[in-house]
Structures are given as C-alpha cells and as structure tokens.
Amino acid sequence: xxxxxxxxxxxxxxxxxxxxxxxxxxxxxxxxxxxxxxxxxxxxxxxxxxxxxxxxxxxxxxxxxxxxxxxxxxxxxxxxxxxxxxxxxxxxxxxxxxxxxxxxxxxxxxxxxxxxxxxxxxxxxxxxxxxxxxxxxxxxxxxxxxxxxxxxxxxxxxxxxxxxxxxxxxxxxxxx
Numbered sequence: 001x002x003x004x005x006x007x008x009x010x011x012x013x014x015x016x017x018x019x020x021x022x023x024x025x026x027x028x029x030x031x032x033x034x035x036x037x038x039x040x041x042x043x044x045x046x047x048x049x050x051x052x053x054x055x056x057x058x059x060x061x062x063x064x065x066x067x068x069x070x071x072x073x074x075x076x077x078x079x080x081x082x083x084x085x086x087x088x089x090x091x092x093x094x095x096x097x098x099x100x101x102x103x104x105x106x107x108x109x110x111x112x113x114x115x116x117x118x119x120x121x122x123x124x125x126x127x128x129x130x131x132x133x134x135x136x137x138x139x140x141x142x143x144x145x146x147x148x149x150x151x152x153x154x155x156x157x158x159x160x161x162x163x164x165x166x167x168x169x170x171x172x173x174x175x176x
Contacts, residue, residue: 001144002021003066003144003147004022004025004065004066004067004068004069004148005065005066005068007019007021007022007068008022008059008062008065008068009065011056011059012059012060019056019059022055022068022072023052025069025138026052026068026069026072026138027048027052028137028138029069029072029073029133029134029137029138030048030051030052030072030073030076031044031045031048032044032118032121032133032137033048033073033076033077033080033133034047034048034051034076034077034079034080034083035118036080036118036119036121036122037077037080037081037084038080038083038084038087043080043083043084043087044080046083047076047079047080047083048076050079050083051072051075051076051078051079051080052072054075054079055068055071055072055075058075066147066148067148067149069134069138069148070130070148070149073130073133116171117167117171120166120167120170120171121133121167123170124163124166124167127159128159128160128162128163128166129163130149131145131149131156131159131160131163132160132163132167134148134149135156135160142156142157142160
C-alpha cells in the first residue's frame with residue numbers, strides 16, 4: 001500500500017486523481033468521526049465530504065504529509081461541529097446536492113449495534129481513539145499506524161489492547 005505521504009506529494013505535483021486514493025483510504029474514519037459528533041448517518045456523510053473538500057483545497061498547507069489521516073480527522077471534527085451548530089439553529093439540513101434524499105453513508109454495512117460501538121469508541125481517550133480509527137476503521141497495519149503517529153509499534157499495540165479491553169467492558173453484548 002502506497003503511504004499517504006507519497007499520495008499527497010503526487011496530488012501536489014499535479015496528479016489530482018491521486019486524491020481519490022486518500023478518500024478511499026480515509027472515508028470510513030472520516031464518517032465515523034463525523035458520526036460521533038452528529039449522531040446522524042446522512043449529516044455525518046455530508047460533514048465528511050466537506051472535510052475532504054477542505055483537505056483537498058488546503059493540501060499545500062499540510063506540513064507533514066505522512067500525518068494526512070490525523071489532519072483530515074481534525075478537519076472532519078471541526079466541520080462536524082460547524083454543521084451540527086448550523087443544523088441545530090435550523091438554518092440547514094444535509095441533502096445530496098440536488099434537493100433529493102440524503103445519500104447512504106459509507107458505513108451502511110455496519111451492524112445494527114454500530115451506534116453503541118461508535119459511542120464507546122468516542123469515549124476512549126484520544127490516543128486510543130486514534131489508533132482504533134487508523135487500525136480498525138482504515139484497516140492500516142499496526143506498523144503503519146505507528147509510523148503515521150510517530151509512536152513505537154509496541155506503544156501502538158499496547159494502546160490497541162487497552163482500547164479493546166475498554167470497549168469490551170463498555171459494550172457488553174456487542175463485542176462479546
């Protein structure tokens with residue numbers, strides 16, 4: 001798998017199509033991050049899409065391309081809060097752009113207990129939440145998660161282990 005930093009450099013060098021690889025790699029984590037704030041599938045999809053647009057337009061501002069995923073999740077969280085405020089004030093609702101039904105979320109294949117599980121993930125300490133998102137939602141190997149976050153592999157392994165134990169306790173019946 002090509003590292004994020006290489007893809008970011010390709011996009012910055014003019015290969016706009018390469019950004020699709022970043023979207024494919026990070027869309028589930030962006031959606032999950034937005035969902036934790038908004039608690040709505042369609043609003044989360046809208047917030048994640050807006051975050052990707054902002055990331056694309058601000059890609060040249062990214063100082064550490066190897067941390068694209070973390071940077072994107074910060075943008076996603078900010079955009080989710082902004083959208084949540086707008087929706088709460090009644091000044092807008094998420095649509096698919098043509099006034100029709102909101103589109104399906106990228107996590108539509110998540111089991112029915114996903115809400116409880118995502119809520120439990122949202123309550124994890126930030127360092128554990130990040131490793132869970134990168135490893136389980138984005139499907140990155142532990143070594144790559146460690147490289148992205150600049151942490152030793154053993155630290156990431158321990159954080160994943162602790163996070164899974166916390167999730168087991170908090171989601172009795174969901175994780176088994």
